[in-house]
Amino acid sequence: MRLVIRQDYDEVSAWTGKLNIYKVHPMESSAHYIKERINQFQPTEKRPFVLGLPTGSSPIGCYHRLAEFCKSGQLSFRNVVTFNMDECVGIPRNHKESYYSFMQTHLFKHIDIKPENINMLNGNAEDLDAECHRYEAAMAAHGGIELFLGGIGPDGHIAFNEPGSSLTSRTRVKTLAYETIIANTRFFDGDIDRVPKLALTVGVATFMDAREVCIMITGAHKSIALAKCIEEGVNHMWSVSAIQMHPKGLVVCDEDATLELHVKTVKYFKSIEHVHQSLIGQENLGLQGQLLPSDKVRSLARLSNHGRTLESEGEPAKKKTRRSLQ
Numbered sequence: 296m297r298l299v300i301r302q303d304y305d306e307v308s309a310w311t312g313k314l315n316i317y318k319v320h321p322m323e324s325s326a327h328y329i330k331e332r333i334n335q336f337q338p339t340e341k342r343p344f345v346l347g348l349p350t351g352s353s354p355i356g357c358y359h360r361l362a363e364f365c366k367s368g369q370l371s372f373r374n375v376v377t378f379n380m381d382e383c384v385g386i387p388r389n390h391k392e393s394y395y396s397f398m399q400t401h402l403f404k405h406i407d408i409k410p411e412n413i414n415m416l417n418g419n420a421e422d423l424d425a426e427c428h429r430y431e432a433a434m435a436a437h438g439g440i441e442l443f444l445g446g447i448g449p450d451g452h453i454a455f456n457e458p459g460s461s462l463t464s465r466t467r468v469k470t471l472a473y474e475t476i477i478a479n480t481r482f483f484d485g486d487i488d489r490v491p492k493l494a495l496t497v498g499v500a501t502f503m504d505a506r507e508v509c510i511m512i513t514g515a516h517k518s519i520a521l522a523k524c525i526e527e528g529v530n531h532m533w534s535v536s537a538i539q540m541h542p543k544g545l546v547v548c549d550e551d552a553t554l555e556l557h558v559k560t561v562k563y564f565k566s567i568e569h570v571h572q573s574l575i576g577q578e579n580l581g582l583q584g585q586l587l588p589s590d591k592v593r594s595l596a597r598l599s600n601h602g603r604t605l606e607s608e609g610e611p612a613k614k615k616t617r618r619s620l621q
């Protein structure tokens with residue numbers, strides 16, 4: 296799993312062009328990352344790129360940047376098929392707080408996606424269980440999800456997989472946690488009676504089945520969840536922690552979200568990114584395709600080893616060990 300740390304929400308959403316202290320390659324932040332993935336895939340009508348999408352405040356900046364890419368001709372959604380991860384039960388589709396409306400407002404009406412390529416769960420279906428089965432079958436019929444983008448709640452849930460959700464869960468009807476219902480009153484004029492208590496959601500296993508997953512985590516209020524996700528074991532009480540089992544998992548977070556991580560963990564992932572960029576993003580380091588000079592590699596290695604004794608420039612390890620034993 297990779298952890299990419301950006302300065303703030305804007306940098307997590309989309310690289311803005313300004314350099315941060317780590318001078319990291321633009322494609323690493325969410326919108327650029329998605330653009331690169333879709334463009335590299337070279338989707339066609341017969342072989343579309345299948346993208347999983349979340350709602351919430353976390354992806355809004357990323358969606359706006361994707362729309363800009365589309366307008367400027369750097370990206371097209373013509374051969375992209377999308378599957379949203381969840382939907383509330385019992386809210387009319389055109390209600391301003393339905394996830395359908397959210398997606399129209401923030402992404403779909405600004406891009407060139409074909410309406411028939413948009414897949415969303417129907418929270419008003421007569422048979423909700425059958426609707427969930429239909430959704431799983433539709434994803435499978437498209438060969439599965441290529442890249443699933445996600446956000447999390449402060450309690451570490453992905454989609455609506457509230458704490459205690461089975462890590463093998465599939466798309467299903469879910470009762471929302473009291474905290475989530477309270478959090479959602481902000482969308483319903485503070486009136487708890489109007490807040491949906493049920494939702495349809497992809498399962499943890501549905502999400503993790505994607506060939507690649509990318510989770511955006513911003514804000515100090517999600518820092519405990521990030522620490523649980525990164526530094527502790529896989530645990531159904533923090534469903535996002537299942538990402539540890541994913542062969543291609545990426546978490547993009549801001550500095551605020553790292554508050555509860557060990558300094559050592561933050562330094563470790565930053566140093567890994569340095570080395571990674573030295574191999575794939577040379578232009579940002581001013582290197583035109585050649586490998587980093589050895590002194591740079593040595594100083595990066597020192598960083599990534601958290602201060603453990605390392606051979607220093609030109610000095611054999613043996614000599615250093617002897618000296619430190621004296």
Ligand SMILES: N[C@@H]1[C@@H](O)[C@H](O)[C@@H](COP(=O)(O)O)O[C@@H]1O
Nearest residue numbers: 349351352353446447448454455
């Ligand atoms: N079902 C959604 C999740 O998919 C989302 O990740 C979470 C956090 O939302 P936000 O990004 O606004 O913090 O809210 C809801 O619970």
